[in-house]
Amino acid sequence: MIFQADGATICALSTAPGMGAIAVIRVSGPDAIGIGDALFSRDLRRADSHKALFGVIRKGEQLIDEVLLTVFKGPNSFTGEDVIEIACHGSVFIQNQLLQLLVENGCRYAKQGEFTFRAFFNRKMDLSQAEAVADLIAAESAGAHELALNQMRGGFSNEIAHLREQLINFASLIELELDFAEEDVEFADRSQFTKLLFEIEVVLKRLIDSFQTGNAIKTGIPVAIVGKPNAGKSTLLNALLNEERAIVSDIPGTTRDTVEDRVNIEGVSFRFIDTAGLRETEDVVEKIGVGRSKDAIKSATIVLYVYDVNEHTDASIAAVEAQLQHDLDPSRQSLLMVGNKIDEHADHSSSHTAHLFISAKHKTAISDLQETLINLSNLRLNTEGSTVTNIRHYEALTSAYTSLQEVLIGMENAVSGDFLAIDIRKALHHLGEITGEITSDDLLGNIFGKFCIGK
Ligand SMILES: Nc1nc2c(ncn2[C@@H]2O[C@H](COP(=O)(O)OP(=O)(O)OP(=O)(O)O)[C@@H](O)[C@H]2O)c(=O)[nH]1
Numbered sequence: 001m002i003f004q005a006d007g008a009t010i011c012a013l014s015t016a017p018g019m020g021a022i023a024v025i026r027v028s029g030p031d032a033i034g035i036g037d038a039l040f041s042r043d044l045r046r047a048d049s050h051k052a053l054f055g056v057i058r059k060g061e062q063l064i065d066e067v068l069l070t071v072f073k074g075p076n077s078f079t080g081e082d083v084i085e086i087a088c089h090g091s092v093f094i095q096n097q098l099l100q101l102l103v104e105n106g107c108r109y110a111k112q113g114e115f116t117f118r119a120f121f122n123r124k125m126d127l128s129q130a131e132a133v134a135d136l137i138a139a140e141s142a143g144a145h146e147l148a149l150n151q152m153r154g155g156f157s158n159e160i161a162h163l164r165e166q167l168i169n170f171a172s173l174i175e176l177e178l179d180f181a182e183e184d185v186e187f188a189d190r191s192q193f194t195k196l197l198f199e200i201e202v203v204l205k206r207l208i209d210s211f212q213t214g215n216a217i218k219t220g221i222p223v224a225i226v227g228k229p230n231a232g233k234s235t236l237l238n239a240l241l242n243e244e245r246a247i248v249s250d251i252p253g254t255t256r257d258t259v260e261d262r263v264n265i266e267g268v269s270f271r272f273i274d275t276a277g278l279r280e281t282e283d284v285v286e287k288i289g290v291g292r293s294k295d296a297i298k299s300a301t302i303v304l305y306v307y308d309v310n311e312h313t314d315a316s317i318a319a320v321e322a323q324l325q326h327d328l329d330p331s332r333q334s335l336l337m338v339g340n341k342i343d344e345h346a347d348h349s350s351s352h353t354a355h356l357f358i359s360a361k362h363k364t365a366i367s368d369l370q371e372t373l374i375n376l377s378n379l380r381l382n383t384e385g386s387t388v389t390n391i392r393h394y395e396a397l398t399s400a401y402t403s404l405q406e407v408l409i410g411m412e413n414a415v416s417g418d419f420l421a422i423d424i425r426k427a428l429h430h431l432g433e434i435t436g437e438i439t440s441d442d443l444l445g446n447i448f449g450k451f452c453i454g455k
């Protein structure tokens with residue numbers, strides 16, 4: 001076990017390291033209240049839970065700080081243990097003095113993620129909820145925040161727990177049959193079971209499919225900026241990011257590798273990927289770049305095709321658009337056609353009414369473009385049930401789905417109960433991995449090791 005339940009009382013700075021207006025130090029464990037009581041000017045042993053007390057902390061005769069101290073009596077605390085939180089003035093000196101004092105009085109410094117691990121260990125939350133705590137802290141956009149919050153509050157866990165419960169019921173009935181093998185009885189109604197399996201299959205499929213969106217929201221919706229050399233892709237990237245991120249020049253083939261960066265537009269996080277201009281080329285390096293552009297198109301949620309309005313006829317651009325529409329997967333990708341360099345164009349009329357017309361260089365109509373991107377991204381938000389954002393969950397769901405398929409095939413071929421039971425147990429195992437009924441030290445180390453200290 002990466003963290004043993006060693007009965008230690010642990011302490012750490014829970015606010016960001018460095019100087020701040022205030023800092024919060026968290027202490028959790030059986031002696032939290034006793035240790036706090038020894039240092040604080042007021043009686044903590046008889047203090048109410050969840051109420052802040054104002055007082056001072058001294059080191060011998062020396063006054064360290066005036067603080068607000070809150071007691072959270074277990075099990076009604078984040079970790080499920082007795083917890084105290086000390087809100088002090090945010091000087092690094094005070095923070096260090098207090099932590100030192102806590103250690104001198106019997107605390108041990110907490111490891112990364114140890115508070116959240118204890119919450120998991122004490123069943124205050126399951127594994128997917130603990131992971132959501134990390135996601136919530138890292139969330140930079142409204143969408144990522146909403147998904148993490150929903151997962152932390154147990155929306156996703158409940159859905160998985162419900163699926164598991166249904167499967168467990170049937171698994172036990174089938175296993176019961178095995179005990180009566182001689183008598184040749186069927187406790188588990190096969191047709192009812194098949195119906196249930198199909199229902200579970202639908203839910204699993206929906207959860208698996210939601211990962212594409214969930215991941216896009218968490219890591220930014222991938223927008224590939226593609227087009228011919230010199231169309232103004234890099235200029236547009238810079239305009240969207242509001243910084244000179246990519247090199248711009250009038251030499252076709254300037255961008256050779258993909259350049260990407262994230263930006264938040266009205267609370268939605270986008271990951272813009274500027275690519276090498278698409279053209280037939282003999283240049284070895286440029287060829288690799290063009291290959292990467294094509295990969296970027298495949299994995300993008302939104303493909304933004306930029307063309308120079310001065311260099312195209314309506315017919316030629318319609319042909320490009322038709323080809324792109326054909327190449328994209330409409331169930332998960334949208335295409336946005338953008339005519340650039342309108343500043344150089346005398347005639348603004350076009351038959352392409354669905355296209356956006358901008359000048360990347362002069363930042364004309366960039367806000368229209370941003371608005372369109374927001375609209376396209378909204379279309380893709382999952383409204384029904386939970387959205388999977390975590391690759392670990394995605395993999396476990398996919399494995400559960402495969403095992404379920406095996407069960408269904410077995411049912412179809414009327415295989416015997418003992419074989420069915422094996423595959424059902426497998427599916428249960430994979431679902432249990434998500435919520436943490438099934439864990440390994442490696443897995444826990446991996447998850448909690450990513451947390452910051454104090455969380
Ligand atoms: N007049 C005008 N020029 C522009 C506009 N946008 C880009 N340009 C110019 O077009 C040239 C090419 O711009 P880039 O942004 O480097 O084009 P690109 O599509 O990234 O080109 P590659 O990286 O070679 O594929 C530069 O000289 C830009 O200044 C625009 O809106 N109007």
Ligand SMILES: [Mg+2]
Pocket residue numbers: 233234235246247248254255274275277
């Ligand atoms: Mg470029």
